[in-house]
Amino acid sequence: MGARSKPRVEVRRSERRRRTVSAYRDGDKIVVLVPNNLSGAEERAWVTRMVARIERKELKSAVPRGWSDEDLTERARVLSDEYLGGLAVPESVRWVSNQRSRWGSCTPRDRTIRLSERLQRMPEWVVDYVIVHELAHLIEPQHDEKFWGWVSNYPASDKAKGYLAGWSDAARISRPPSEEIFPAGEDVD
Numbered sequence: 001m002g003a004r005s006k007p008r009v010e011v012r013r014s015e016r017r018r019r020t021v022s023a024y025r026d027g028d029k030i031v032v033l034v035p036n037n038l039s040g041a042e043e044r045a046w047v048t049r050m051v052a053r054i055e056r057k058e059l060k061s062a063v064p065r066g067w068s069d070e071d072l073t074e075r076a077r078v079l080s081d082e083y084l085g086g087l088a089v090p091e092s093v094r095w096v097s098n099q100r101s102r103w104g105s106c107t108p109r110d111r112t113i114r115l116s117e118r119l120q121r122m123p124e125w126v127v128d129y130v131i132v133h134e135l136a137h138l139i140e141p142q143h144d145e146k147f148w149g150w151v152s153n154y155p156a157s158d159k160a161k162g163y164l165a166g167w168s169d170a171a172r173i174s175r176p177p178s179e180e181i182f183p184a185g186e187d188v189d
Contacts, residue, residue, distance in 0.1 A: 009051055011043060023050035030054050069094040076131050083153040088135035103164060104130045106137035129160030
């Protein structure tokens with residue numbers, strides 16, 4: 001499955017638009033409509049925020065991955081064989097709904113791995129990265145140099161870390177700030 005690329009963004013300034021910022025998807029690009037009187041910094045901030053909002057909306061409407069816990073456990077075994085020399089064998093891997101601040105967790109003592117159900121709508125290579133990351137904890141429990149050496153065997157690890165960091169930042173940025181530049185309605189559609 002291919003990586004989701006950064007969308008093309010077109011910013012349209014309007015003399016008639018005074019207080020609102022809106023955005024919508026137009027094919028492979030996102031169009032952001034802003035008032036003409038915004039500074040460059042304000043425009044960049046709003047574009048980042050509105051693109052994140054569109055992408056979050058699209059992610060929510062995507063069909064979740066239908067992998068069962070058994071599918072996840074088998075996927076983990078395949079990834080362990082391919083990237084960790086088969087050294088990390090989990091007892092179980094399962095989706096959980098109670099992880100809101102982390103993507104996955106591992107308990108080396110009982111060899112169980114839990115993945116946030118938020119990953120179900122993300123690209124397969126991102127899910128694979130999180131699985132490899134958690135599998136590496138079965139070999140090296142701490143986030144030390146040896147641990148990251150194991151994780152780096154997964155070829156898309158840097159890209160996946162960036163994807164997850166971007167997703168987390170977008171989710172953080174999109175929370176309503178205490179003071180908004182344009183408090184009037186911000187249409188997404």
